[in-house]
Amino acid sequence: MTTSTASPFGERRYNAWNDAVKIRYGGRVQKVSVDAGFTCPNRDGLVGTGGCTFCNNASFTPGYLNRRQSITEQLDAGLVFLRKRYPGTQHYLAYFQSYTNTYGEFERLRACYQEALAHPDMGGLAISTRPDCLPDVVLDYLAELAKAHTIELEIGVESCNDEALQRIHRGHDFACSVDAIQRAAARGLEVTAHLMLGLPGESHSSMLEGASLLSALPIKALKLHQLQLVRGTPLAREWQRDPSVVTLLDEQACISLIADFIERLSPQMLLQRVGSEVPPSQKLAPHWNLRLSELAPMISSELERRNSWQGARHLSQSLP
Numbered sequence: 001m002t003t004s005t006a007s008p009f010g011e012r013r014y015n016a017w018n019d020a021v022k023i024r025y026g027g028r029v030q031k032v033s034v035d036a037g038f039t040c041p042n043r044d045g046l047v048g049t050g051g052c053t054f055c056n057n058a059s060f061t062p063g064y065l066n067r068r069q070s071i072t073e074q075l076d077a078g079l080v081f082l083r084k085r086y087p088g089t090q091h092y093l094a095y096f097q098s099y100t101n102t103y104g105e106f107e108r109l110r111a112c113y114q115e116a117l118a119h120p121d122m123g124g125l126a127i128s129t130r131p132d133c134l135p136d137v138v139l140d141y142l143a144e145l146a147k148a149h150t151i152e153l154e155i156g157v158e159s160c161n162d163e164a165l166q167r168i169h170r171g172h173d174f175a176c177s178v179d180a181i182q183r184a185a186a187r188g189l190e191v192t193a194h195l196m197l198g199l200p201g202e203s204h205s206s207m208l209e210g211a212s213l214l215s216a217l218p219i220k221a222l223k224l225h226q227l228q229l230v231r232g233t234p235l236a237r238e239w240q241r242d243p244s245v246v247t248l249l250d251e252q253a254c255i256s257l258i259a260d261f262i263e264r265l266s267p268q269m270l271l272q273r274v275g276s277e278v279p280p281s282q283k284l285a286p287h288w289n290l291r292l293s294e295l296a297p298m299i300s301s302e303l304e305r306r307n308s309w310q311g312a313r314h315l316s317q318s319l320p
Ligand code: SF4
Pocket: 040, 041, 042, 043, 050, 051, 052, 055, 056, 057, 098, 099, 100, 130, 156
């Protein structure tokens, strides 16, 4: 018989970001998405033109966003929506989410961040970006802002495996992510890394090795996503031509993989997400009979079934 008493993380069995922020801020923290009109170097030609093969920004952009509005207007509209959905929330961060939000002229970046921070309800910023778009001048400025505000830097690592990064036309390698994370953390910035599980070019063992590689880095939190094929993306078209190029995870395989991954992750790492959900109208595959809200409890149940938890199989290692 298994019990939850052995788990240092209680019934959830992993180090959940939601629990940590409730302790830190005394309540829920909600991110309010804004679209500042940035683009991405993997789309505008600097690095590439077709984008990462899995990407369609519309699949993770909230419906309330209107990029023709000012940042202040977008935050106001987002607050109206989120206050209805999550009544009682006291803490908000402006979330620069779409595309690459540190890619642009420095003065423009500064103006966007300052406008968001001037909103009376915003306690800080969450800024999503690529690791190859973090020059020292931007990191220095974010570190300065972090002295007075919450600044969460979300870096799209996506994979720790260079073969997978090449297969999805990411346009940077894992060493680039390591360098950006280390330079950000050296300035005291809190880094959240994004990782996509199940990319073409990955194997079960390469993804589990990723848990160890990320655990060796100064990362505060991790957002895990499972690969889903979004209509109109190059990867979806590749799969339609030849389904053997992508191995899609069914519900049980995904739960088992994420449990394996979490077992190998440092117990210090916060998990901000253990999966994601593309809107059904945009998703081509895989078809699951499981909603995102059901995924996290099922991962906890799987860890409980194993009498295991985050870090139970973690071996500290340094980067090669
Ligand atoms: S995932 Fe990010 S970096 Fe890749 S194409 Fe989309 S916006 Fe650009």
